[in-house]
Structure formats: structure tokens, C-alpha cells
Amino acid sequence: MIPATLDGHLLVSGALFALGLLGVLLRRNTLVVFMCLELVLVASTVALVAFSRYNGILDGNVFVFFILTVAAAEVAVGLAIIVALFRRRQTVQVDELNSLRN
Amino acid sequence: MGELTFNLLAWFTLLSAAGVVINRNAVNAALCLLLCLTGVAGLFVVLEAYLLAFVLLLVYAGAVVALFLFIVMLLDTSGAPRALPRRLPLIARVLAGGLIASGVLSFSARAKLPVSEAVAAAPGIGGALKPYAYQLFTTYLLPVQILGFLLLAAMIGVIVLSKKFEGLEDVK
Numbered sequence: 001m002i003p004a005t006l007d008g009h010l011l012v013s014g015a016l017f018a019l020g021l022l023g024v025l026l027r028r029n030t031l032v033v034f035m036c037l038e039l040v041l042v043a044s045t046v047a048l049v050a051f052s053r054y055n056g057i058l059d060g061n062v063f064v065f066f067i068l069t070v071a072a073a074e075v076a077v078g079l080a081i082i083v084a085l086f087r088r089r090q091t092v093q094v095d096e097l098n099s100l101r102n
Numbered sequence: 103m104g105e106l107t108f109n110l111l112a113w114f115t116l117l118s119a120a121g122v123v124i125n126r127n128a129v130n131a132a133l134c135l136l137l138c139l140t141g142v143a144g145l146f147v148v149l150e151a152y153l154l155a156f157v158l159l160l161v162y163a164g165a166v167v168a169l170f171l172f173i174v175m176l177l178d179t180s181g182a183p184r185a186l187p188r189r190l191p192l193i194a195r196v197l198a199g200g201l202i203a204s205g206v207l208s209f210s211a212r213a214k215l216p217v218s219e220a221v222a223a224a225p226g227i228g229g230a231l232k233p234y235a236y237q238l239f240t241t242y243l244l245p246v247q248i249l250g251f252l253l254l255a256a257m258i259g260v261i262v263l264s265k266k267f268e269g270l271e272d273v274k
Contacts, residue, residue: 004108004148006217007209012112012145014209016119016138018202023123025198031128031174035135038166039119042142045158053149056221062237064154068161069249073256075166079173080263086177 009050016043030082030092034075041071108148115141132170139163152229 002008016039023036045064052060086092118141121134139162146155227233238246 001105001109002112004105005222006215008108008112009145009149010215011206011209012115014206015116016142018206019116019119019123021202022198027123029128031170031177032122032125032131035122035131035170038135038162039122039138042139042158042162045154046142046145049146049149049151049154053151054217054222056218056224056227058227058233058237059241061151061154062234062242064151065157065234065238066242066245066249068157069253072161072166073252075169076260077256077263079169080260083173083176084263092177 006050006054010047013043013047013050016040016046028094030085030094030097033094034078034082038071038075041067104148108145111141111144111148115145128174129171132167132174135170136163136167139167150225150229153231153234 002011020036020039020043023039024033027033027036045067048060048063048067050060052058082092085097089097091097115138118134118137122131122138125131125134139158143155143158143163146152146158
């Protein structure tokens, strides 16, 4: 059982962040890497909302709006880049998109 | 009651997040992401941030996951060879695993963060709309303007990236 306190919420947020980071490190499909990036962003919003709830302030909640907006813009641009990349290279696997390596 | 609800939502969120990471199929991963975001919206309701729960469902579940599903189906990579998890060097694996585990454990093993009991017991202030509007249009007015500009830039960027321009081949 996770206690329903600030520490419990932060534990959930940290675990969510860790899962997202794990996905970014391990997955090969660019689209899934992108989804895991979204998990990382959402984990940070949970921590922000928990902090502002347990401190009796609103600043964390307002900041979540900004994170949501940035995430939406990021998804739009990122998916457009992935589609453009797929048009040119016919693949979305991270390992095959290595023309910048050498 | 509050404890049980929180635990159900927390485990639901974490398990569906694990589903995003381990699912081989990108469509299933996107659907797991949808479940995970629903769980997070539930956590926001537990934290009495009702507006944010609603906005999260609207923006993320409604727009972002739909966009993900759309792109996954548009690209249709089912013909590609099955992707195995990326092989990392042993030292990178140990380092990453250790850092992630210690990061999560530091949350659970830590002494309790100082929380004023009165604030924790009082009803949250995130339920009403008016305080949000007041903050957004006074303290955070400049960030709001910058975000508007960011959205405009993102929109122009997406148009440039996805449209084919006549006689402008070097744009790509």
C-alpha cells in the first residue's frame, strides 16, 4: 500500500518518471520512444500538483497548464518530423536513423 | 476510503505505464498510454485539481493520443522486422538500472517531507476556476503570451515540415 500523502504521490511520480525513462532508453520504435517521453512529462505534472495541494498554493497547478501546452506543441512538431523522416527513409526504427553518427 | 482510491489509481497508472514500455505493438502502447493518462486524471481528482483532470483528458487523451494512433496507423510499420529491446553495453545497463532504482527508492525510503497538517486537511484550492484565471492573467501573463507564440511557431513548423513547396526543395 502506498500512503495517500505527499510522499506517496511523489513515489508514484518518481516511478512513472522511471518507467518513462526506461522506455526512452530501451525501445527502438521512435513513436513508442515519443510516448514514453510523454510519460516523463506527465510524471512531472503529478509531482507539481501534489506539491501545490500539500502546500496550499496554486502555482504548481498553473504550471501544469504550461507543461500541457508545451507537450502538445512538442507532439505536433515531433510527429511531423517522424512522418517526414518516414517519407524519406521508410523506417522509424531508432537504430537505422544513424546518419548523424559518422 | 481515500487511501484505497489513491492506491487503486496509483497502481492502475503504474501498470498501464509499464504496458506502454513493454508492449511490442505500437497501437497497444498508445492505448496503454490512454489508460495511464486516465489514471493520472484520477490522481488529479484525488488531489482536488478537477480542472486539470478535465484538461488532461481533453488535451492528452482527446488530442495527443488520437494523434499518436493516427500516425501509427498512417506509417503502418507492421511489415518491419520485430524489434527487440535495444542492447546496451553492460556498464550502461548497470548504471541506468542503479540510478533509476536509487531514484525511486530515495522517494520511498526518505523521511517524511514536512507537510503542515492543517493545509493537508483543509479542502484544496484547485477546485475553483476563478483562482486559475486570476493567476494566469496576472502573475503568469508573460508566460501565457510566450506560450501563445510557441504554439504559433509550432503550427508554422508543422506546416513547413509536412507540406511540399513548389521550387523550394531545400526546405526539407
